[in-house]
Every structure is written in C-alpha cells, then in structure tokens.
Amino acid sequence: MTETIRNADVLIIGGGLSGTMLAVQLLRLPGQRRILVIEPRAELGRGEAYSAVELGHTLNGNAARMSVDPDNADDLTEWLTDYIGAGGWPESAEQPVPVSELFPPRGLFGVYAQQRLAEAKALSASTVEHVRGEVVDLQVSADSTLLTLDNGQQLRGARAVLATGMFPAARTPQTESSGLNAAAVDPWDVQAMTQIDAQAPVLIIGSGLTMVDAVVSLEQAGHRGPIEIFSRHGLLPHARRQPPSWEDFLAADHSLRSPLQLLREVRRQCRLALAQGIDWQAPLDTVRAHIGRLWSQASEREKRQFVRHVRPWWESHHHRSPPLSAQLVARLREEGRLRIRAASFKGLEPGGEGVTIRLRARGEQVIRQVSGAALINSSGIEYDWRRVARPLPRQLLERGLIQPGPLALGIAADASGAVLDAEGNVSQRLFAMGPPLRGMWWESTAVTDVAIQAKALAAKLTQF
Numbered sequence: 001m002t003e004t005i006r007n008a009d010v011l012i013i014g015g016g017l018s019g020t021m022l023a024v025q026l027l028r029l030p031g032q033r034r035i036l037v038i039e040p041r042a043e044l045g046r047g048e049a050y051s052a053v054e055l056g057h058t059l060n061g062n063a064a065r066m067s068v069d070p071d072n073a074d075d076l077t078e079w080l081t082d083y084i085g086a087g088g089w090p091e092s093a094e095q096p097v098p099v100s101e102l103f104p105p106r107g108l109f110g111v112y113a114q115q116r117l118a119e120a121k122a123l124s125a126s127t128v129e130h131v132r133g134e135v136v137d138l139q140v141s142a143d144s145t146l147l148t149l150d151n152g153q154q155l156r157g158a159r160a161v162l163a164t165g166m167f168p169a170a171r172t173p174q175t176e177s178s179g180l181n182a183a184a185v186d187p188w189d190v191q192a193m194t195q196i197d198a199q200a201p202v203l204i205i206g207s208g209l210t211m212v213d214a215v216v217s218l219e220q221a222g223h224r225g226p227i228e229i230f231s232r233h234g235l236l237p238h239a240r241r242q243p244p245s246w247e248d249f250l251a252a253d254h255s256l257r258s259p260l261q262l263l264r265e266v267r268r269q270c271r272l273a274l275a276q277g278i279d280w281q282a283p284l285d286t287v288r289a290h291i292g293r294l295w296s297q298a299s300e301r302e303k304r305q306f307v308r309h310v311r312p313w314w315e316s317h318h319h320r321s322p323p324l325s326a327q328l329v330a331r332l333r334e335e336g337r338l339r340i341r342a343a344s345f346k347g348l349e350p351g352g353e354g355v356t357i358r359l360r361a362r363g364e365q366v367i368r369q370v371s372g373a374a375l376i377n378s379s380g381i382e383y384d385w386r387r388v389a390r391p392l393p394r395q396l397l398e399r400g401l402i403q404p405g406p407l408a409l410g411i412a413a414d415a416s417g418a419v420l421d422a423e424g425n426v427s428q429r430l431f432a433m434g435p436p437l438r439g440m441w442w443e444s445t446a447v448t449d450v451a452i453q454a455k456a457l458a459a460k461l462t463q464f
C-alpha cells in the first residue's frame with residue numbers, strides 16, 4: 001500500500017476559486033514545489049459559483065471589483081477586454097458601458113480563473129496537478145499530512161490546505177431535510193425548470209442571492225406563473241449601483257466599536273450621504289475593508305449581537321444583486337407575479353400533487369400550508385461543520401484535528417490560516433482559507449477575500 005502513496009509539498013483540498021488561486025500564488029513564488037489540487041469536479045477554478053452555464057447568472061460586482069490579483073485591481077477588466085476583443089461574450093455588446101462596469105457571467109469568470117492558472121503554470125518551476133476525487137479522511141503526523149480519497153488513493157504532503165468552500169444548508173427540521181432536498185429543484189438548473197408548468201405557482205425558500213439566480217433561471221426556462229418567496233425576515237438584496245467614493249471613516253478611527261455602535265455610525269454616514277444627494281451605498285462600501293478587523297476584535301457577546309441584530313440587514317444591504325437580475329425581480333414584483341413574505345419554513349407536507357410546505361409567518365404562532373407546482377431551496381449555506389454531512393468535516397472533528405470557529409461558523413484558525421486542533425494547538429501542517437474561515441473574519445467568501453487570502457497563505461506556506 002505504501003508504495004502507491006503519492007507525495008507532494010502542498011496538498012490543496014478543493015479546486016474551486018480558493019484552491020485554484022492558492023495554486024496560482026504558489027506557482028508565482030520562487031522555488032520548485034509539487035502541488036496537488038484534489039477536486040471531484042472535472043475542472044479547476046469553478047466550484048459551484050463559477051460552474052454556472054446560464055449567461056444571466058452573473059457576478060454580483062462589476063469587473064472593476066472582481067480582480068483575482070490583489071496587486072492589480074484591473075486584472076479582470078484587462079482580461080475581459082482581450083476576451084471580448086477576440087470575439088468572446090458577444091452579448092456584452094448589448095450593454096453600452098465600459099468593460100470595467102460589465103457584470104460578467106459567472107461561467108466566464110471561471111474561464112478567467114483557469115486562464116490565470118494556465119499562465120502561472122507555464123511560467124513556473126513548480127507544478128500543479130489536478131487529482132480528481134473527494135478527500136474523505138486526513139491524518140497529521142509530526143512531519144506530514146496524509147489524505148485518503150473516496151477511491152482509496154492516498155496522498156502525502158508536507159502541508160495540506162482546506163479550501164473546501166461552502167456546504168449547502170439543509171436549514172430544515174433534521175428529519176425532513178432529505179425530503180426537502182429531494183423535492184426541491186436546483187436553483188441553477190434552467191433545464192429542470194423547463195419541466196415545471198409555465199403558468200403554475202413556484203415556491204422559493206430563502207430570499208438572498210441564490211433566490212435571485214433562481215428567478216433568473218425560471219424566467220429563462222419560460223416560467224410565467226406566480227413566484228412565492230418565503231424567508232425569515234422577508235428582506236430582498238438591494239441592487240448594486242456604482243456609488244461615488246466616500247471618506248473611509250473607519251480608517252481614521254481604530255478604536256474598538258461594538259456592532260451596535262458601528263451600525264449607528266454607518267447609519268449616520270448613510271444619512272449624511274443621502275442629505276448630500278449621494279447614494280447610501282457609498283459610505284457602506286467603505287466598511288468592507290474593515291469588517292475582518294472589526295469582527296476579529298469583537299468579543300463573543302458582540303459577535304452574537306451582530307449576528308442577531310445586524311446580520312439580516314448586513315446581508316441584504318451588503319450582498320447586493322447584479323443590476324440586470326435586480327431589475328427582473330423588481331419587474332416581476334411590480335407585475336404582482338412575485339411576492340415575498342417573512343415566514344419560517346417548518347417542513348414539507350408529504351403526498352399530493354406538486355409540493356406543499358408548512359410555514360409560520362413572522363409574528364404569528366399558527367402554522368399554515370402553502371402549495372405550488374415546484375419548490376426551490378435557496379436557503380443558503382451551512383457554516384457549522386458539525387452539521388455538515390460530508391466525510392471530511394466529520395473525520396476532522398472526530399480526530400480532533402479541527403475545532404469549530406467563533407459562533408460555530410466554520411473552523412478556528414490563527415490569523416495566517418493555520419488551523420487550531422481540538423485542544424487549541426496551532427497546526428504546523430494543516431491550513432484553511434476562504435469560507436471555512438467565516439467565523440474568523442465574518443466576510444471570507446467573496447472573490448476579493450479569497451484572492452487576498454490566497455496570496456498571504458502562499459507566502460506563509462513557503463516560509464517553512
């Protein structure tokens with residue numbers, strides 16, 4: 001068995017944007033390393049987000065905001081300019097704006113990430129290889145890490161990085177989650193949506209950006225019936241606009257602020273902006289650069305306060321919808337075809353035609369039933385690894401190699417991404433980046449978060 005083990009310097013578990021950008025950054029550093037990226041998907045650089053095939057499933061920021069190169073904010077704009085110049089994405093001509101202001105389809109963004117990987121590979125003395133499979137177990141010894149894949153293959157590496165991304169939420173009563181997942185239509189599967197009666201009502205659970213994608217998918221599939229959306233707070237993501245710059249008011253003040261103080265100050269700044277006829281998105285956008293620092297400085301109590309009181313507001317104001325998708329949602333709302341209600345999902349009603357769900361409206365005690373021809377689950381992400389039903393998170397917890405992060409959001413790590421084991425020891429062998437570090441930084445998922453972390457972690461990994 002031992003002779004079949006393959007060896008590497010760095011094992012990257014997960015080949016979505018995080019794993020791929022880490023590989024790019026490692027390739028760009030001097031030296032000669034063997035890097036293996038373990039990813040079940042056929043292609044690196046995509047993950048769930050950038051596997052999108054529908055042109056209407058776009059990035060939620062324009063090209064100017066979505067560079068994967070922390071040293072060049074224009075990197076995506078430059079790539080896109082060349083790509084469009086060579087005849088790619090002809091539909092972009094329908095939008096009369098500069099390339100930097102285009103919102104590229106996410107599938108195209110995946111091509112960009114892949115191309116940056118190919119270029120880095122061509123110029124490097126190090127190597128990157130894609131090993132297809134799911135890592136189901138991981139062991140750490142004094143001098144190495146050992147991975148076991150679902151096909152039994154084993155890989156040994158000096159260090160391993162958890163770039164496993166996000167796990168979909170089953171946010172339902174435990175016993176009913178499999179029923180919900182089986183009954184629900186994939187929010188991104190336009191083909192599956194063509195099977196739904198075009199005039200029949202469709203139910204959607206969750207009202208964030210995945211819901212927005214689902215509405216785009218339904219429209220593309222020719223659905224013209226009512227859409228009923230239910231989420232705990234009934235809040236829709238705001239549309240992203242292009243606000244002017246605003247003074248970075250938090251940069252001048254590094255004193256610790258409680259989440260409620262912060263919220264008050266942000267509101268004050270937004271009112272100031274509005275009074276001057278400036279978009280409230282201008283002051284809010286300056287907060288992004290400070291959120292990791294503010295979150296990591298906050299006490300556990302303050303973090304809880306933020307999650308309880310500020311989170312729904314933060315999600316709908318900060319995680320904004322691409323403008324074309326937001327226009328579609330607004331139009332359907334105006335036409336009375338799309339309704340959003342604040343209600344908690346309480347379970348699935350078995351039997352009958354179509355699908356029936358149980359809901360409790362906000363502020364009410366009574367549980368009601370609502371029926372539709374189909375159901376779409378867009379209730380988001382499960383950040384608590386103790387509730388993720390995948391082998392690797394389970395094994396890591398069982399072996400005591402990781403511990404839950406603050407508020408059980410992802411896993412605990414130090415500032416460099418070195419994970420903390422069950423006893424709180426900082427690992428010299430196992431690291432994490434991206435969404436698994438949600439609890440450490442609050443925002444640890446978006447393109448820019450991932451790009452910055454990839455560069456810093458690559459530098460750290462080459463220090464040993």
Ligand SMILES: Cc1cc2nc3c(=O)[nH]c(=O)nc-3n(C[C@H](O)[C@H](O)[C@H](O)COP(=O)(O)OP(=O)(O)OC[C@H]3O[C@@H](n4cnc5c(N)ncnc54)[C@H](O)[C@@H]3O)c2cc1C
Nearest residue numbers: 014016017018047049059060134135164165166434446447
């Ligand atoms: C639908 C969607 C749209 C998004 N849109 C935007 C956007 O517009 N702008 C933005 O800034 N951010 C967006 N995001 C956030 C997005 O998650 C990040 O930009 C980025 O995809 C995170 O990359 P990741 O590699 O960490 O995670 P993922 O993309 O989730 O990739 C993780 C990869 O790890 C693999 N993996 C998991 N477990 C294992 C295992 N045990 N063994 C081997 N492989 C494993 C998975 O197969 C997956 O491919 C979006 C996210 C989603 C889901």
